Amino acid sequence: MDGxxxxxxRHRVEEKIGGSLFIATADRVSSAEEAKAFVEAMKREFRDATHNCHAFVAGPPGASASGMGDDGEPRGTAGPPMHQVLTHCGIGEIAVVVTRYFGGTKLGTGGLVRAYGGMVKRCLEALPSRFFATSEPLALTVAYGDLAAMKHEVAAHDGEVLSEVFTEVVGLSVRLPEALKDAFLDRVSRMATVMEG
Structure with a gap:
């Protein structure tokens, strides 16, 4: 597996459960610092909410760079069930904040676990995602006139542009899944100079 x-x-879903409004917001985070910044941003956006509970995995699926928080809900009823869903969902570099506006009906421990874990599942069901390749980057040199076509080919091969340098030509650093690298190189051989590594 090379990615x-x-x-x-950012993606968001909401649902009324037992009279309370639950809002789940997910976003990509590549470090614990980014995850904490995302959580703080959600707390600012929903500052009037009863709770803003969170969980994140800041690396590959199941990575140890992860965390969670109950934000005032009974211990273990929000963060852990959210984290459990994220750890086993097969998506990496993800943080989710589930916001709750209390509606007057207590859900009990089991109800809270189901509500918070369920909101993360609902959010993930419709979450737009893409493949993130972890292979070594390729260095490409391309003419300005071919830049749009090159970016299209990178996207079509599940890759991403890591950096761009504009001089007389455009220098690109791109990362692609190993399994698609040969097909990509074959497609772009006429429009780019390629230096691996």
């Missing part, structure tokens, strides 16, 4: 799926942009 894994990651979120594409």
């Amino acid at each position: 894994y799926r990651v979120p594409v942009g």
Whole structure:
């Protein structure tokens, strides 16, 4: 396996459960610091909410760079069930904040576990994601006129552009899944100079 799926942009779902409004927001995070910044941003956005509970995995699926928080809910009823779903969902570099506006009906321990874990599952069901390759980057040199076509080929081969340098030509650093690298190189051989590594 030379990569894994990651979120594409921020995604949000909401649902009323037992009178309370639950809002799950997911985003891509590649470090614990980014995850904490995302959680703080959600707490600012929903500052009037009763709880803003979170869980994150800041690396490959199941990575040890992870965390969770109950934000005032009974211990273990929010963060752990959310984290459990994220750890086994097959998506990496992801953080989810589940916001709750209390509606007057207590859900009990089991109800909270089901609500928080269930909101993460619902969010993941519709989450836009893409393949993130972890192979060695390729260095490409391409003419300005071929830049749009090159970026299209990178995307079509589940790759990503890591950096761009503009001089007389465009220098690109791209990362692609190993399994698709040969097909990609075959497609772009006429429009680019390629230096591996």
